[in-house]
Amino acid sequence: MRCVWVHVEHAKAHVICNETSMTVELEKAAFKGLDEDHLRLNDPGNEACRLHSNGTHVIGFIPLNECGTMIKEDDENLLFSNEITTFEDVRDIVTRKHLLEVQFSCQYPKRGNVSLGFTVHRDNQTITEKGFGTFTYNFEFYPDILFDTMINPHFYPLDYEVGDKIYMQIDATTSINNTVLFVESCSASPYDNPNYQPTYPIIENGCVQDSTVVIYPTSHNKQFRFSIDAFKFIGLHDQVYISCSVILCEAGNPNTRCSRGCLPTTPIGRRRRSAVIETGAHFISQGPLRLQSTPENKSSVTGLNLNMAFIAGCLLAAIAMICGVMIHKFKRPAVRYQPLSSIEQ
Known part of the structure; x- marks a missing residue:
């Protein structure tokens, strides 16, 4: 697992990655003048996807398989990403007044044990x-x-x-x-x-x-x-x-x-x-x-392979027998015809 640090203007969002979730902590100083209640993740519909705050930070606990988390992959890694944005109305699906956009992600190697962490x-x-x-x-x-x-x-x-x-x-x-x-x-x-x-x-x-x-x-x-x-x-x-x-x-x-x-x-x-x-x-x-x-499919394939092997073996045996007969025939001494003696005649 690898944690990804995200910079927002002069502030810093800290991301903690574990096997089942990402935790993001965003300094409130990064969005002075904005209402922290108007910050959201990609999909805030679930109660588990709500952002929380303390005196200095806005905190999000994001399961890897919820809150609109996106998944990308290459040959070696899985990349889980989400973002914190502003909104005016929770029902809005588009905006032209993005005052803040904080993207964050966690990267996991495919050969690790991350699959054990999925809910x-x-x-x-x-x-x-x-x-x-x-x-x-x-x-x-x-x-x-x-x-x-x-x-x-x-x-x-x-x-x-x-x-x-x-x-x-x-x-x-x-x-x-x-x-x-x-x-x-x-x-x-x-x-x-x-x-x-x-x-x-x-x-x-x-x-x-x-x-x-x-x-x-x-x-x-x-x-x-x-x-x-x-x-x-x-x-x-x-x-x-x-x-x-x-x-x-x-x-x-x-x-x-x-x-x-x-x-x-x-x-x-x-x-x-x-x-x-x-x-x-x-x-x-x-x-x-x-x-x-x-x-059943595997068994039928195996059975088919065995049958083919048996048939092929029989064919080889038959060919070997024919070849043996022919070789024996060609090696057998030729019959020589000689005239009988006068006594035998």
Whole structure:
């Protein structure tokens, strides 16, 4: 692991890297005149991604797989990066008044033990939004189509063979009854970051993208059940995380994103946040899943190889026998015909 120091004007942000998170400490002297309550990370939606402060510093504790942390890689290292920026309204997604921008990162060697530090089995995600109060998303894997008992968190990471059915369920828990859950998108990635490339789309803009996806009926409107056939990323990646973008909407309202369902293209200006008819889109994820080739496939290949070897051996033996007969025939003394003596005649 290597810590990266970031300079901001004449002040200095100190970054501490460990196996599961980054801790950044920014001197308040670096942003005199700015409100520290208007500083944010890439994705501040989760309570765990809030910045804190003391008398001299603003402090952020950033898990490697949350808060919009970006992941890049080269042949030797993984680079996790995030940034602290200013905002006027928490709902804004663009700004033209960036008064402060502090980028920081941590670098880890691929050959180290950083993979042991990734959080296995993500806990429930609790969010508070105007008009919807406090609600919780729960994303779990199940062993079969019955969806009776979720897989024990202590069993993570989960092992699947390529082609196995992976059963998943997303639940939303809220005190407001007149709400419905909508899964806008789901994708798979080798790392627990929906922005990591490559990602494999499973559901996009409410439309199913993978031909093996099956959606199952649920007992209430705040639940979503589906399955997909297990697959493996081509290359060295042997693990998969599933990330989904989810929304809560006012039930029965035709103007919500939930009511519009599958849209082949990304809708523009869909959020009527002032009417408080739906929440913002929130990313939830679960994993990792460890994928491996199906033993049956390996057995069939091995059996095929043995059969081919046996057939080849038989052919070689037959050729050897034919050659031996021919050699024996050519080496045998030729028959000489001589006239019989007069006595024998």
